[in-house]
Amino acid sequence: xxxxxxxxxxxxxxxxxxxxxxxxxxxxxxxxxxxxxxxxxxxxxxxxxxxxxxxxxxxxxxxxxxxxxxxxxxxxxxxxxxxxxxxxxxxxxxxxxxxxxxxxxxxxxxxxxxxxxxxxxxxxxxxxxxxxxxxxxxxxxxxxxxxxxxxxxxxxxxxxxxxxxxxxxxxxxxxxxxxxxxxxxxxxxxxxxxxxxxxxxxxxxxxxxxxxxxxxxxxxxxxxxxxxxxxxxxxxxxxxxxxxxxxxxxxxxxxxxxxxxxxxxxxxxxxxxxxxxxxxxxxxxxxxxxxxxxxxxxxxxxxxxxxxxxxxxxxxxxxxxxxxxxxxxxxxxxxxxxxxxxxxxxxxxxx
Numbered sequence: 001x002x003x004x005x006x007x008x009x010x011x012x013x014x015x016x017x018x019x020x021x022x023x024x025x026x027x028x029x030x031x032x033x034x035x036x037x038x039x040x041x042x043x044x045x046x047x048x049x050x051x052x053x054x055x056x057x058x059x060x061x062x063x064x065x066x067x068x069x070x071x072x073x074x075x076x077x078x079x080x081x082x083x084x085x086x087x088x089x090x091x092x093x094x095x096x097x098x099x100x101x102x103x104x105x106x107x108x109x110x111x112x113x114x115x116x117x118x119x120x121x122x123x124x125x126x127x128x129x130x131x132x133x134x135x136x137x138x139x140x141x142x143x144x145x146x147x148x149x150x151x152x153x154x155x156x157x158x159x160x161x162x163x164x165x166x167x168x169x170x171x172x173x174x175x176x177x178x179x180x181x182x183x184x185x186x187x188x189x190x191x192x193x194x195x196x197x198x199x200x201x202x203x204x205x206x207x208x209x210x211x212x213x214x215x216x217x218x219x220x221x222x223x224x225x226x227x228x229x230x231x232x233x234x235x236x237x238x239x240x241x242x243x244x245x246x247x248x249x250x251x252x253x254x255x256x257x258x259x260x261x262x263x264x265x266x267x268x269x270x271x272x273x274x275x276x277x278x279x280x281x282x283x284x285x286x287x288x289x290x291x292x293x294x295x296x297x298x299x300x301x302x303x304x305x306x307x308x309x310x311x312x313x314x315x316x317x318x319x320x321x322x323x324x325x326x327x328x329x330x331x332x333x334x335x336x337x338x339x340x341x342x343x344x345x346x347x348x349x350x351x
């Protein structure tokens with residue numbers, strides 16, 4: 001089965017070999033306080049900074065999922081209020097969860113077909129500004145330039161970015177925000193169960209001023225332990241090892257970014273003029289480069305997903321209110337060109 005599901009998605013072909021290597025080397029039962037784990041942790045963070053172009057001064061942490069990152073941010077970086085900017089179901093879900101923990105959290109929803117209009121944002125005196133960079137539910141994105149503008153106009157606020165379906169798939173300007181996070185089961189091409197969280201010096205300083213230490217995953221504890229290249233709790237040691245192995249072989253981010261663009265444009269060209277399947281987002285300027293959303297009649301959508309699965313091709317379900325009328329196609333680096341061609345051949349007779 002070839003997975004085009006937008007997470008968990010297809011993993012790199014080398015993963016089974018890396019798992020076997022991990023078993024031979026004793027990684028599966030490695031003590032997370034050992035010198036051997038410290039070496040793996042240190043090397044993985046170094047490779048993340050090198051391959052993703054993360055500034056050297058930024059801190060990198062490991063979590064279990066992007067959802068846990070929501071919780072860490074709400075607990076340790078938001079003292080009174082936050083502003084959540086989104087246009088789809090996952091951004092709204094992040095806001096809803098934060099609001100349960102921080103009643104002062106506010107939301108700003110914008111049209112998925114429009115670029116984020118910064119002039120309309122209630123940015124004055126915000127403590128933390130949360131942006132869903134890649135909205136996996138509808139296939140849209142907020143570009144680097146807009147995120148940088150939000151930060152420039154609100155230098156005292158922390159700008160926090162959910163890049164779950166884009167980190168490691170496209171170039172991100174990490175300097176334009178203070179916190180970035182993503183799970184690895186998408187553009188990193190790894191099994192689920194691990195997330196990467198990137199924090200600026202400003203975010204670390206602000207975290208220390210709040211000094212929240214009420215939870216096992218309080219950022220203060222996470223930072224304290226990561227200063228020793230360790231984690232606050234027993235981590236996904238295998239996941240971190242696999243991340244290290246994948247990053248070692250990865251091409252520069254610039255190459256991967258251009259490949260993602262070329263593939264996204266190829267998909268858009270493929271569906272141009274199609275009668276039964278349309279790109280859900282009409283405005284090319286706001287379409288995601290890593291998640292493609294197709295819309296059609298509910299019966300046709302169900303038929304295509306069923307027949308695709310029978311053909312060994314797993315398409316992503318629609319999400320939330322879009323579930324009956326859409327399916328999604330991941331445009332992640334681990335997917336092979338030959339597999340994309342196979343899916344295109346299959347969809348040719350149904351589009």
